[in-house]
Amino acid sequence: MVMFTFRRFLQLIPVFFGATLLVYFLVFATPGDPIAALSGGKPMAPAVEAALRAQYNLDQPFWVQYGLYLKNLVTLNLGQTFSGQEVSAVIGRAYPVTARLAVMALAFEAIFGVFFGVIAGLRKGKLFDSTVLVASLVVIAVPTFVLGFVLQLVIGVQLGWAKPTVSGTAPWNQLILPALVLGLVSLAYVIRLTRASISENMNADYVRTATAKGLSRRRVVVVHILRNSLIPVVTFLGADLGGLMGGAIVTEGIFNVPGIGNLLYKAILNGETPTVVAVVGMLVIVFVLANLVVDLLYAWLDPRIRYV
Amino acid sequence: MTHVSHINNAKSVDSKTARDADTPLLEIRDLAITFDTSNGPVHAVRNAHLSIMPGETVAIVGESGSGKSTTALAAIGLLPSNGRVSGGQIFFDGEDITKASSKRIVELRGSSIGMVPQDPMSNLNPVWKIGFQVKETLKANGLAGANSKERVAEVLAEAGLPDAAARAKQYPHEFSGGMRQRALIAIGLACRPRLLIADEPTSALDVTVQRQILDHLDRMTTELGTAVLLITHDLGLAAERAEKLVVMYKGQVVESGPALEILRNPQHPYTQRLVNSAPSMASQRLQSQKAKDALASAAAQTQESVSADGHSVPVAKDPMVVPSSVSPVIPGHAAKGETILEIKNLTKVFKLRGALGKATDFKAVDDISFSVPRGSTTAIVGESGSGKSTVAQMTLSLLAPTEGSILFDGVEVNTLKGKALFDFRRRVQPIFQDPYGSLDPMFNIYRTIEEPLKIHKIGDKKSREKKVRELLDQVSMPASTMQRYPNELSGGQRQRIAIARALALNPDVIICDEAVSALDVLVQAQVLNLLNELQEELGLTYLFITHDLAVVRQIADNVCVMQHGRIVETSSTDEVFNNPKQVYTQELLNAIPGASLLV
Numbered sequence: 001m002v003m004f005t006f007r008r009f010l011q012l013i014p015v016f017f018g019a020t021l022l023v024y025f026l027v028f029a030t031p032g033d034p035i036a037a038l039s040g041g042k043p044m045a046p047a048v049e050a051a052l053r054a055q056y057n058l059d060q061p062f063w064v065q066y067g068l069y070l071k072n073l074v075t076l077n078l079g080q081t082f083s084g085q086e087v088s089a090v091i092g093r094a095y096p097v098t099a100r101l102a103v104m105a106l107a108f109e110a111i112f113g114v115f116f117g118v119i120a121g122l123r124k125g126k127l128f129d130s131t132v133l134v135a136s137l138v139v140i141a142v143p144t145f146v147l148g149f150v151l152q153l154v155i156g157v158q159l160g161w162a163k164p165t166v167s168g169t170a171p172w173n174q175l176i177l178p179a180l181v182l183g184l185v186s187l188a189y190v191i192r193l194t195r196a197s198i199s200e201n202m203n204a205d206y207v208r209t210a211t212a213k214g215l216s217r218r219r220v221v222v223v224h225i226l227r228n229s230l231i232p233v234v235t236f237l238g239a240d241l242g243g244l245m246g247g248a249i250v251t252e253g254i255f256n257v258p259g260i261g262n263l264l265y266k267a268i269l270n271g272e273t274p275t276v277v278a279v280v281g282m283l284v285i286v287f288v289l290a291n292l293v294v295d296l297l298y299a300w301l302d303p304r305i306r307y308v
Numbered sequence: 309m310t311h312v313s314h315i316n317n318a319k320s321v322d323s324k325t326a327r328d329a330d331t332p333l334l335e336i337r338d339l340a341i342t343f344d345t346s347n348g349p350v351h352a353v354r355n356a357h358l359s360i361m362p363g364e365t366v367a368i369v370g371e372s373g374s375g376k377s378t379t380a381l382a383a384i385g386l387l388p389s390n391g392r393v394s395g396g397q398i399f400f401d402g403e404d405i406t407k408a409s410s411k412r413i414v415e416l417r418g419s420s421i422g423m424v425p426q427d428p429m430s431n432l433n434p435v436w437k438i439g440f441q442v443k444e445t446l447k448a449n450g451l452a453g454a455n456s457k458e459r460v461a462e463v464l465a466e467a468g469l470p471d472a473a474a475r476a477k478q479y480p481h482e483f484s485g486g487m488r489q490r491a492l493i494a495i496g497l498a499c500r501p502r503l504l505i506a507d508e509p510t511s512a513l514d515v516t517v518q519r520q521i522l523d524h525l526d527r528m529t530t531e532l533g534t535a536v537l538l539i540t541h542d543l544g545l546a547a548e549r550a551e552k553l554v555v556m557y558k559g560q561v562v563e564s565g566p567a568l569e570i571l572r573n574p575q576h577p578y579t580q581r582l583v584n585s586a587p588s589m590a591s592q593r594l595q596s597q598k599a600k601d602a603l604a605s606a607a608a609q610t611q612e613s614v615s616a617d618g619h620s621v622p623v624a625k626d627p628m629v630v631p632s633s634v635s636p637v638i639p640g641h642a643a644k645g646e647t648i649l650e651i652k653n654l655t656k657v658f659k660l661r662g663a664l665g666k667a668t669d670f671k672a673v674d675d676i677s678f679s680v681p682r683g684s685t686t687a688i689v690g691e692s693g694s695g696k697s698t699v700a701q702m703t704l705s706l707l708a709p710t711e712g713s714i715l716f717d718g719v720e721v722n723t724l725k726g727k728a729l730f731d732f733r734r735r736v737q738p739i740f741q742d743p744y745g746s747l748d749p750m751f752n753i754y755r756t757i758e759e760p761l762k763i764h765k766i767g768d769k770k771s772r773e774k775k776v777r778e779l780l781d782q783v784s785m786p787a788s789t790m791q792r793y794p795n796e797l798s799g800g801q802r803q804r805i806a807i808a809r810a811l812a813l814n815p816d817v818i819i820c821d822e823a824v825s826a827l828d829v830l831v832q833a834q835v836l837n838l839l840n841e842l843q844e845e846l847g848l849t850y851l852f853i854t855h856d857l858a859v860v861r862q863i864a865d866n867v868c869v870m871q872h873g874r875i876v877e878t879s880s881t882d883e884v885f886n887n888p889k890q891v892y893t894q895e896l897l898n899a900i901p902g903a904s905l906l907v
Contacts, residue, residue, distance in 0.1 A: 207433075212384055
């Protein structure tokens with residue numbers, strides 16, 4: 001287990017360099033001149049322009065730019081945005097907001113998804129099951145931005161139960177509505193996954209044996225069906241956490257959440273290579289770590305899986 | 309094996325037994341069970357009746373789909389959700405279970421009626437420790453007490469699990485099949501039920517393990533005074549273990565009575581067929597019709613059996629065994645008797661991944677040598693893990709041997725490449741165990757059988773269709789089968805299709821890897837007969853991989869007994885059966901259920 005975890009950490013190194021190189025190249029190859037964007041398209045003195053290009057290494061060939069970036073990275077210097085702020089500081093402000101949002105969304109998924117999924121699975125073919133199935137299908141079918149705007153309008157504006165947009169500090173209570181929107185599609189998947197898993201395990205031989213031992217129905221469900229059924233659900237949730245941590249450009253855009261998604265979106269528009277690469281590189285690490293946590297959880301839930 | 313040493317409540321068992329000595333413990337009257345399917349109701353069981361006295365062992369015998377398991381499951385209220393009792397009564401100790409509340413049934417389960425299920429691999433929850441699964445049984449029935457840990461170890465030790473206290477801390481996947489079944493027996497008997505339902509308790513286990521487990525179960529239930537309802541497809545096993553037999557066929561009880569009486573004097577035609585084809589009862593090799601006709605002349609020829617070129621052709625002492633010299637020589641095939649397949653010092657080592665990335669060597673096949681004469685059947689017998697299937701795979705050139713050689717018709721198979729390997733594949737064909745898994749569900753039967761012809765570019769479309777028709781005819785399937793798909797056929801029919809596919813290329817050798825193990829007794833007998841007729845007709849050579857000595861008896865001329873990757877005994881079938889030299893072979897023979905009944 002320790003060896004396995006250690007090896008997975010070692011894997012982070014090539015993954016990180018591969019990802020940053022790829023992202024750096026993609027931003028480099030994107031059409032459009034970042035300096036022109038910086039000046040708002042207005043003409044600029046050639047000397048100023050040259051100085052700016054030199055400041056951001058934009059006058060160097062690609063490999064030199066990437067090399068200089070890596071050199072700075074080793075000294076934990078992530079570079080500066082075009083507006084002169086430290087990239088690390090910008091990320092440091094946006095990330096807690098996204099993390100808060102992601103954890104809340106994941107909690108919605110886990111709690112409501114498993115709850116509805118278990119009941120639907122146990123009552124397969126009954127009214128509750130069919131209702132949940134149809135509702136989850138609708139949620140999956142409707143795009144997030146539609147759901148987001150509708151909920152923002154109904155709950156935030158017309159009913160006034162929540163603030164329609166999030167303020168700069170993004171406190172927990174203001175993030176409830178965005179988190180719900182963010183987690184809704186995955187919630188529908190969790191319900192369906194749990195339901196399928198439960199109804200499959202209900203017919204397992206060991207469940208019949210457990211019943212034959214004289215256990216109560218409740219114990220059979222909780223002890224024998226639930227744990228086995230949760231194994232695929234945990235895998236899904238873990239992978240999803242990685243995705244949620246990446247920030248949700250659409251959801252954060254709708255509710256004006258000052259998170260990573262918003263930051264990344266603006267940085268891409270401006271061609272701010274240092275910001276984009278730093279954010280994406282960090283997201284890659286978060287994603288790989290989230291997957292590692294899933295694998296460890298998996299081994300904990302299922303004793304048949306042992307890593308060596 | 310540990311004996312039953314802790315009968316804490318032997319007294320209560322005694323008093324219970326005394327009270328009910330003359331009334332049945334379980335009585336099933338006119339039971340009807342219906343399954344509601346999307347195609348309407350299916351009447352799985354009709355008018356079933358049986359009774360079990362306290363302490364008595366009763367066996368329900370029947371093939372798959374006969375309703376035997378369904379009947380037993382109804383007695384413990386465990387019918388699948390779409391099944392229901394649609395008529396009749398089930399009395400347990402005078403109480404009608406079909407009318408009992410679900411609360412009452414939960415009370416009865418475990419404490420009054422225990423169950424040992426069929427497949428030890430799937431019946432223990434993989435995510436909980438063995439000890440936990442035993443303990444919750446005791447707890448649910450109020451028997452855990454203060455020192456439940458010790459009680460768990462006791463119960464497991466009773467069921468013959470060595471080092472029970474330590475074993476209780478392990479997970480099911482750390483147990484072998486036999487050990488898991490012992491754990492399930494421990495669970496079934498943990499709360500000292502008065503009736504134990506044993507649903508094919510050993511059919512997933514090797515014969516020698518099967519025997520140990522059944523012996524142990526016998527001893528325990530006798531000492532505890534537990535009545536047993538044994539469900540099995542094996543008539544020999546049932547007759548050996550039960551006092552009374554109930555024979556079920558297509559959802560109905562066709563015959564019931566004392567075991568030996570039914571065995572010796574079966575009344576119903578189905579029971580008669582079952583008795584006649586029970587493999588464990590077979591005492592001789594199958595013969596084709598042609599061979600039977602030739603039998604008379606065979607006897608006459610016996611004296612002339614020294615052939616012209618001076619070496620003697622072996623003639624068995626048993627007059628029922630056809631000397632090989634009688635069999636017709638098929639044109640296009642070389643003479644019978646010469647070696648077609650020779651295995652020399654074959655070894656296969658697998659690398660097992662161990663802790664910290666260290667690989668350990670596992671010798672699956674260890675320096676074995678044998679040869680297969682053309683036109684005969686050589687069986688490789690062994691328990692699971694003995695390496696017999698690995699030998700089959702290497703002989704089919706699907707797996708590269710670590711060392712040693714396989715000579716097919718004098719040519720080394722190992723080094724064959726390209727065209728030569730392709731030709732080898734035409735001449736050596738496999739039939740696998742699982743007729744459900746070995747046919748492509750998306751191919752209709754015509755395409756399934758035609759495919760090998762197409763791959764080997766034999767004939768045109770028209771001649772191939774003719775050939776498929778012939779092949780279907782050879783395996784006694786109607787030509788109309790061509791347009792059907794595997795899922796429309798029964799297991800036995802599918803295995804016939806697999807045989808037809810193997811025959812399509814006119815192979816010299818067919819390697820049957822447990823080809824009949826998945827089939828019901830009667831179907832198994834039919835398929836074995838078919839294989840035998842085909843061998844006679846086409847001069848085929850079979851390499852027959854099986855765990856079942858009873859099958860060997862019916863089909864093989866020579867036997868190699870394998871254990872732990874080595875051949876421990878190799879000889880003619882008669883020699884192995886009549887005069888086994890190795891202790892292991894004797895054990896295997898003794899383990900054939902019902903063997904003792906023949907003496």
